[in-house]
Amino acid sequence: MPKYSSEPSRDLGQPPVPAALQTVLAMIGSGEASSRALIARVTGLARSTVSQQVDALIALGIVEEQVISESVRGRPPRRLSISPGAGTIAVVDVDATATQVAIADLSGAVVARGIVRMPVDRGPEELLGAVVDEIRSMLAAHELDPCRVRQVVAGLPAPVDFQRGRVVRPPIMPGWDGYAVGDHLREAFKAPVVVDNDVNLMALGVAAQEQTDTPLLFVKVAAGIGAGIVTDDGVVLRGADGAAGDIGHIRTSVRRDVVCQCGKLDCLESVASYRAVLAALGIDSAPTDDPRHASRELARLIADSDAQALFRIRQAATDLGEVIAMLIHTLNPRTLVLGGPLSELHDEVLSGVRAAVYERALPLATRKLTITTSQLGADAGIAGAVVVATREVFSAEGMAQLLSAPRG
Ligand SMILES: [Zn+2]
Structure with missing residues (x-):
């Protein structure tokens, strides 16, 4: 059972991903292995099978392979990584008086950060509207395609119905009770959304980064x-x-x-x-x-x-x-x-x-x-949201979406 189970509204209509392709993509996506030889060694797959999958992922524009040093003889060593063009993740950490936002590549490297200074009691429509605008302008500033946002993760300082992406009777967020935060963000970015309590995300961020x-x-x-x-x-x-x-x-x-x-x-x-x-x-x-x-x-x-x-x-x-x-x-x-x-x-x-x-x-x-x-201080929520987002992108369902997503 994956930690972050998918949301009920996620489209499950993609064809299943071939097991070998999924294994290879998951290895590269998680950073567990970054060369064809290492993937073969770790997974036990034949070198030729690994190469076939890697070539397919490169042709799809999801993975890239870079020469890391010149070798005198033979094939120079190369490193596999997720292509920056494969997509972006967007994360949000709502707090009582200011909301942090960030965009990252699919491997979790943060590309840009922003802040929306607005008290939560302005209500969800206004605050989330400003959050979406801020993320869109960050994407534009970095020439990233808003249609390639692959996953959104938002943390809220409130009890969250995790399965439905809704806030439940939040003591410090008047006007947010029952609001479908997940639907709002999904509609804006046409991407799957995970909504969680902010402290859960902070705990994950601290566990992962520290x-x-x-x-x-x-x-x-x-x-x-x-x-x-x-x-x-x-x-x-x-x-x-x-x-x-x-x-x-x-x-x-x-x-x-x-x-x-x-x-x-x-x-x-x-x-x-x-x-x-x-x-x-x-x-x-x-x-x-x-x-x-x-x-x-x-x-x-x-x-x-x-x-x-x-x-x-x-x-x-x-x-x-x-x-x-x-x-x-x-x-x-x-x-x-x-x-x-x-x-x-x-x-x-x-x-x-x-x-x-x-x-x-x-x-x-x-x-x-x-x-x-x-040590992460105010960045813990964003760090944890990025962890959740990358896990989602490289989950079986996330990879199915990524492989079937239109590109060009
Ligand atoms: Zn109380």
């Missing part, structure tokens, strides 16, 4: 709070309905009677999120001309050893640590990575969470546990 030991528990502390879990097999643990890791609305143990945006009292998100900390300190988190205003303001207070700021940060870290300790007992991860602006900007958060986890969790679960922050 090569952390798994199981990985990734916790994002931003306007909302969420967790993503990557298993030993590199798979996101999403539970029966895709709600696994939705920890922002777990009730904290200290009673403060803070009303959360979800309508309940004392949710983790209402007391320990970046937004909650900023609000408690009277820092305006609404986007202004200066997108770094809030983080700079908070950093200044911490640097000045402002008692209120230190107290709020430490309290948030303790509340987070308490919930994370429960997760560590449930999941026994090898690595815990904290992401999002609150944990990335302030060591106090990392040390506070660490202290709470070690105080509450039993030694067997913490003995080999690494607790750290993400």
